[in-house]
């Protein structure tokens with residue numbers, strides 16, 4: 203791989219130099235280097251506006267990089283031992299692009315059932331035929347985790363000819379698949395392994411027990427730098443190996459991403475890369491130790507805690523107390539968390555050493571919030587996962603099929619014509635093309651009555667759903 207940096211200045215330094223020169227802007231964006239503002243704009247915001255630049259000759263072009271962006275992407279690639287590209291539309295666009303680069307319209311792809319909605323949207327719009335891979339369900343918590351090699355083997359046997367395997371690892375809850383074993387199996391079959399690693403950009407240090415899939419044989423990996431590193435929201439990147447068709451991937455990225463990429467996001471990506479690069483061995487161990495200490499103190503305070511393979515995610519299992527109400531109590535005292543479900547709450551920890559005083563303070567607050575949390579009224583509301591066959595094919599059709607809107611009770615046994623997504627985590631509960639079961643309807647009803655945030659059509663809220671009218 204070529205040396206990381208021919209230019210002595212980082213991307214951020216070049217932007218800084220540009221800002222310092224107080225140049226005249228006769229170009230977009232319309233704030234003209236932050237000169238079209240008035241005093242209603244908060245100071246902090248006004249200060250960063252001049253950094254929001256555009257593709258001037260010396261500032262390179264994300265979609266045809268040959269200058270400072272190319273250098274920064276190469277530095278990123280060196281860190282992850284891969285080819286790497288910045289993404290300004292989140293892992294969402296990375297998932298779309300990985301799939302578009304490897305699977306063509308009408309072709310099969312093997313996909314983890316608890317994938318994020320970005321994967322399902324891409325599959326629908328790209329016209330792919332997904333074979334669903336059911337993840338292992340964790341005993342005790344019922345939380346869906348990762349897909350095992352057995353399931354992938356079965357899928358390839360029962361539904362041969364798929365062009366890629368698309369997994370999620372780590373999951374939202376920090377569980378990680380055995381990527382090395384899976385990639386060793388897929389490589390001789392010439393099936394690329396694509397990994398949605400939106401939550402795993404930080405997993406690079408050799409001391410870590412589990413590292414990013416890009417070091418374990420995956421063909422392409424997408425990471426939301428903004429989720430676990432100090433990057434701005436939407437900042438993400440994709441890493442890929444030589445068995446990915448680079449021209450196709452680049453074409454997809456240029457097609458699906460904005461033609462006006464944010465220089466603020468890109469600057470934050472370069473900063474996030476250098477933040478990671480500069481962490482010393484001592485800092486890595488201090489971070490991990492402080493996180494372990496936080497978990498220990500939670501346990502000492504009487505909480506039941508799940509930590510997956512990724513040390514940045516901590517789930518408190520609240521059962522028999524109601525996690526949704528626990529999260530409201532936390533918010534009322536100024537603690538905002540990543541996700542709440544009826545029987546658990548999920549915390550994302552920062553990639554820095556957490557100070558002893560912070561841990562003490564937080565534990566005190568968390569304990570306070572947990573008092574007076576009511577008991578779950580109905581055991582059946584526990585977060586479930588649709589129990590389906592280990593491997594199945596999603597119903598897809600190239601032509602528009604007749605649909606009908608029916609009441610929930612009438613929909614049982616029929617194929618859904620729409621997707622229903624609890625958010626967060628953004629993993630569909632009902633997929634368009636999936637058969638609707640009694641369990642799915644029961645849980646959906648409970649979520650609606652509990653006021654859980656759902657991304658779904660308005661009519662779903664009044665217990666109606668569109669189904670495909672099947673021809674017999």
Ligand SMILES: Cc1ncc(COP(=O)(O)O)c(C=O)c1O
Pocket residue numbers: 291292293294295317318320370373374398400401426436438627628
């Ligand atoms: C597993 C997973 N994949 C992909 C995404 C999409 O990432 P982004 O928000 O960076 O587009 C998310 C977002 O929550 C996610 O949890």
